[in-house]
Amino acid sequence: MKKIFLNESDIPREWYNIVADMPNKPLPPLNPLTKQPVGPEDLSPLFPMELIKQEVSAERYIEIPDQVQEIYKIWRPSPLYRATGLEKLLNAPVKIYYKYEGGSPSGSHKPNTAVAQAYYNKQEGVKKIITETGAGQWGTALSFACAQFGIECDVYMVKVSYNQKPYRKILINTFGAQVYASPSNRTQAGRNILAQDPDSPGSLGIAISEAIEIAAQDEHTKYALGSVLNHVLLHQTIIGREAEKQLEYAGDFPDVIIAPLGGGSNFAGLAFPFLKHKLEGNSNVRCVAVEPASCPKLTRGKFMYDFGDTAGYTPLLPMYTLGHNFKPAATHAGGLRYHGASVLCSQLLKDGLIEASALQQLECFEAGVLFAKAEGIVPAPEANHAIAQVIREAKGLRKKACKKQYYLIYVVMAL
Amino acid sequence: MKKIFLNESDIPREWYNIVADMPNKPLPPLNPLTKQPVGPEDLSPLFPMELIKQEVSAERYIEIPDQVQEIYKIWRPSPLYRATGLEKLLNAPVKIYYKYEGGSPSGSHKPNTAVAQAYYNKQEGVKKIITETGAGQWGTALSFACAQFGIECDVYMVKVSYNQKPYRKILINTFGAQVYASPSNRTQAGRNILAQDPDSPGSLGIAISEAIEIAAQDEHTKYALGSVLNHVLLHQTIIGREAEKQLEYAGDFPDVIIAPLGGGSNFAGLAFPFLKHKLEGNSNVRCVAVEPASCPKLTRGKFMYDFGDTAGYTPLLPMYTLGHNFKPAATHAGGLRYHGASVLCSQLLKDGLIEASALQQLECFEAGVLFAKAEGIVPAPEANHAIAQVIREAKGLRKKACKKQYYLIYVVMAL
Numbered sequence: 001m002k003k004i005f006l007n008e009s010d011i012p013r014e015w016y017n018i019v020a021d022m023p024n025k026p027l028p029p030l031n032p033l034t035k036q037p038v039g040p041e042d043l044s045p046l047f048p049m050e051l052i053k054q055e056v057s058a059e060r061y062i063e064i065p066d067q068v069q070e071i072y073k074i075w076r077p078s079p080l081y082r083a084t085g086l087e088k089l090l091n092a093p094v095k096i097y098y099k100y101e102g103g104s105p106s107g108s109h110k111p112n113t114a115v116a117q118a119y120y121n122k123q124e125g126v127k128k129i130i131t132e133t134g135a136g137q138w139g140t141a142l143s144f145a146c147a148q149f150g151i152e153c154d155v156y157m158v159k160v161s162y163n164q165k166p167y168r169k170i171l172i173n174t175f176g177a178q179v180y181a182s183p184s185n186r187t188q189a190g191r192n193i194l195a196q197d198p199d200s201p202g203s204l205g206i207a208i209s210e211a212i213e214i215a216a217q218d219e220h221t222k223y224a225l226g227s228v229l230n231h232v233l234l235h236q237t238i239i240g241r242e243a244e245k246q247l248e249y250a251g252d253f254p255d256v257i258i259a260p261l262g263g264g265s266n267f268a269g270l271a272f273p274f275l276k277h278k279l280e281g282n283s284n285v286r287c288v289a290v291e292p293a294s295c296p297k298l299t300r301g302k303f304m305y306d307f308g309d310t311a312g313y314t315p316l317l318p319m320y321t322l323g324h325n326f327k328p329a330a331t332h333a334g335g336l337r338y339h340g341a342s343v344l345c346s347q348l349l350k351d352g353l354i355e356a357s358a359l360q361q362l363e364c365f366e367a368g369v370l371f372a373k374a375e376g377i378v379p380a381p382e383a384n385h386a387i388a389q390v391i392r393e394a395k396g397l398r399k400k401a402c403k404k405q406y407y408l409i410y411v412v413m414a415l
Numbered sequence: 416m417k418k419i420f421l422n423e424s425d426i427p428r429e430w431y432n433i434v435a436d437m438p439n440k441p442l443p444p445l446n447p448l449t450k451q452p453v454g455p456e457d458l459s460p461l462f463p464m465e466l467i468k469q470e471v472s473a474e475r476y477i478e479i480p481d482q483v484q485e486i487y488k489i490w491r492p493s494p495l496y497r498a499t500g501l502e503k504l505l506n507a508p509v510k511i512y513y514k515y516e517g518g519s520p521s522g523s524h525k526p527n528t529a530v531a532q533a534y535y536n537k538q539e540g541v542k543k544i545i546t547e548t549g550a551g552q553w554g555t556a557l558s559f560a561c562a563q564f565g566i567e568c569d570v571y572m573v574k575v576s577y578n579q580k581p582y583r584k585i586l587i588n589t590f591g592a593q594v595y596a597s598p599s600n601r602t603q604a605g606r607n608i609l610a611q612d613p614d615s616p617g618s619l620g621i622a623i624s625e626a627i628e629i630a631a632q633d634e635h636t637k638y639a640l641g642s643v644l645n646h647v648l649l650h651q652t653i654i655g656r657e658a659e660k661q662l663e664y665a666g667d668f669p670d671v672i673i674a675p676l677g678g679g680s681n682f683a684g685l686a687f688p689f690l691k692h693k694l695e696g697n698s699n700v701r702c703v704a705v706e707p708a709s710c711p712k713l714t715r716g717k718f719m720y721d722f723g724d725t726a727g728y729t730p731l732l733p734m735y736t737l738g739h740n741f742k743p744a745a746t747h748a749g750g751l752r753y754h755g756a757s758v759l760c761s762q763l764l765k766d767g768l769i770e771a772s773a774l775q776q777l778e779c780f781e782a783g784v785l786f787a788k789a790e791g792i793v794p795a796p797e798a799n800h801a802i803a804q805v806i807r808e809a810k811g812l813r814k815k816a817c818k819k820q821y822y823l824i825y826v827v828m829a830l
Contacts, residue, residue, distance in 0.1 A: 002488035005420055073417035074496075074791045081489075103518050105791040147788045167582070174787045372589045373562045376489045376520040 004246040006077035012241040020060035021279040029315035046223040048124040054231040075104040080246035085374035092398035102412040110141030113235035118145035128152040130215040132207030135334030136168030138226030143177035153177035160201035161334040182207040189311040201330040204338040209311035227263025236269025259410035260385040261289035264342030287354040290385040295328040298356035319346040333381040419661040421492035427656040435475035436694040444730035461638040463539040469646040490519040495661035500789035507813035517827040525556030528650035533560035543567040545630040547622030550749030551583030553641030558592035568592035575616035576749040597622040604726040616745040619753040624726035642678025651684025674825035675800040676704035679757030702769040705800040710743040713771035734761040748796040779803045
């Protein structure tokens, strides 16, 4: 069997909230002026109340609304593959599974949270959502989700990706949304950056600032973030919960889970449902977050309070960060060019419950080409980071003649 | 239920050969010099013997080799969707299913035959395969398939698509194959075209000539075609055979099947297994092939013997054609820019067993945007033709207040 499918009726009906099981709960976000924990009133100009509740919830499971479940069925459940081709090439004591989120309407895991966020906004009467996008995946996902609920959508796309990926703009437009290259001259935040550096390639931090600035100006317009925040990570746990069922059918449990980390949502989505077993003392599963060496917040950043965006519009978040003014190099893995890591992933890393690894771009691309030839799926530059890490580990195990390790990694398609 | 999945064990183990059931068998291809039917010796410089046998076979079912079945499992079985979103928008007496081949490694149905062709070539010791590609789908599929079997691959890509779709070139290169824009100066056929028209946007006919010219020069190098030929259509029947099982689970049988027609392979792949029931007198299913108004061989071409390529290297094929020198406009549906239709589809059309419809590009794109918003999947320009046709028919049925019609259409993703 090459892949393990589930039926639509097997799609989990609840998201998993790891906060319930964390030994050290995440520190609260702070209001940058008062240095006091932010309350719902600080967040309500940007987010609908239901998402604010989820952001601070300590409930272990949160029910997925029926309408969200219905839309999930367009691409869920997603297949879990056995990487038979890669295993053969590596010839090491490893069994490798990969959860493939590339079959979604935008080609990544992003619609898992986009649909949920659009749903809650619609419930609360929001007419328009503004967002940013790095590699274009999140912008496509949100424009798809907004089309499903009849909500308008504007996307600020990091300029380097906007230029590298013109077809992403076409996809977003096809779903009826508008796209602007960021930094733009439509916002004060954008104009400030352009004044300093007219050729700025942009960054997620800048694009977030632009989107927030516009969203905050109109009461019927909200903001949506594609990663980092607790509620985003929550929605992504559908990935890991499905994978858990699939591995159960296969009779396996992973020793190591590997996923790339940009803001933290695909990593958390895949890893948290398995990490739960470790937090409960029932497993020693290693969860490895892989970041680009050019944007190494987990391995070389500091755990501190920092802004989530470049202009300093967001609350202060307790996280591993390179500083909100960090300018990541214009590498191809646009989805990993973010200065910070989600609060939940940061706390778990600080507590030694997850691991981090930073890899060079060329090693990752070589891994992606190898994977494409072996598995027939050309993975995205972001996903290549997870593949490169599993290849590294497999080579290490081969040398040491270790006992077989079971790997679960995250993969999406290149386009 | 949004979609009907099958298990890997449900993948059909045989392809269906419609020749066994056709009331009028297809006329033989002719040697252009002797005007006599071509024999295996005419084809053996280009194709492995097993594919030549399939090309002339009258067996109803042909077994799918185990190794091909294993590779099929990377993306098969493919989902059959109920187009609930589109149905709601149309508000007409229609129930619409679509078979979605967009989840394959190259994003279309092409790997169904690419893998089979690469397999039979490998069995007979072929080291390298040369091919053409229109929109880039076939070239990607064959380079993926060749990577699976360790065969070298060169792709001649129609220049207009080569320029419109640079990322297709990257995909093909990632699988280890080479791509050349056609017409190129690497062949006599290409040089002749460039001498007449240095700005030629190319066409499938020209690209086929280039690939054949190179392949014929070396005994270890063969040629592969992505559509038109009987064995290609045969391999694609896996699509319709799966869809038949899926509709059986749903308790339905289609009244109308709609698919775009470039050379004929996706149309035949979806329609032939259902058409079998009509040929047996058990069904009145309508099978509608949709072509672009700018390349209307089915609706405005002639049924006659013509070359399959522009330079006149192929045998003469009995088919609906616009003439092998026809220059299709540089429209976006690159996969439909071919002057002829497969021999099998042509004979069936001549005998009134299938229908044809020609649609304008703008109507097709509008249909595609509607579909994207309704279903969340952005369809390819080629697939838009089938969607536009179903929308036309649904509007007609709504006006006439007809009884509900069950549609089955073919869809792939845009990228």
